[in-house]
Amino acid sequence: MTLQVNGLEHQLRLDNRTTLLDTLREHLELTGAKKGCDQGQCGACTVLLDGRRVVSCLILACSADGKAVTTVEGLSAGQGLHPIQEAFIAHDALQCGFCTPGQICSAVGLTSEETESPAAIREAMSGNICRCGAYTHITDAVYEVAGAL
Ligand code: FES
Numbered sequence: 140m141t142l143q144v145n146g147l148e149h150q151l152r153l154d155n156r157t158t159l160l161d162t163l164r165e166h167l168e169l170t171g172a173k174k175g176c177d178q179g180q181c182g183a184c185t186v187l188l189d190g191r192r193v194v195s196c197l198i199l200a201c202s203a204d205g206k207a208v209t210t211v212e213g214l215s216a217g218q219g220l221h222p223i224q225e226a227f228i229a230h231d232a233l234q235c236g237f238c239t240p241g242q243i244c245s246a247v248g249l250t251s252e253e254t255e256s257p258a259a260i261r262e263a264m265s266g267n268i269c270r271c272g273a274y275t276h277i278t279d280a281v282y283e284v285a286g287a288l
C-alpha cells in the first residue's frame with residue numbers, strides 16, 4: 140500500500156489488520172501520536188486524515204491508502220511551529236504532555252468546524268481526554284487561534 144504521511148509517500152507491506160496508529164509508530168517511527176486506550180476513547184492518537192481528525196487506533200492503515208495523513212510532526216510548515224502549537228506554549232496548555240499531540244491535531248482539525256465560543260470548543264474537543272486536567276488552558280489556546288485560521 141501507499142501511505143502519504145506529512146507530505147511524504149511511503150510504500151508499505153503490512154498485515155491488513157494493522158492500525159494506522161501502529162503503522163505510524165512502529166513502521167514509520169512517528170511517535171507523536173500516542174497510544175492511550177487503543178479503543179477510541181481517549182483521543183491521544185488523533186491525527187488528520189485528508190484534513191479531518193480521526194482516532195488512528197480505530198483506523199486500519201489499508202483504509203488510509205491514497206489519503207493524506209498529517210501527524211503532529213507534520214503540522215508546522217517550514218521552520219516555525221503551527222499557530223496552535225505556539226498557542227499551547229503561550230497558554231501553558233499542558234502538563235505531562237502525553238495527550239498534547241492528540242489535542243493539537245484535534246484543535247487543528249476543528250478549526251474548520253464549530254469554534255464560535257469556548258463552550259463550542261469544549262464540546263468539539265470532548266473526545267480528547269487530559270488526565271492532568273489542563274482543559275481550561277487548552278480551551279483558551281484553541282479559542283485564541285481558532286478564529287484567526
Ligand atoms: S489510543 Fe486511540 S483513542 Fe485512545
Ligand code: FES
Pocket residue numbers: 232233234235236237238239268269270271272273
Ligand atoms: S497534559 Fe497530561 S494528560 Fe494532558
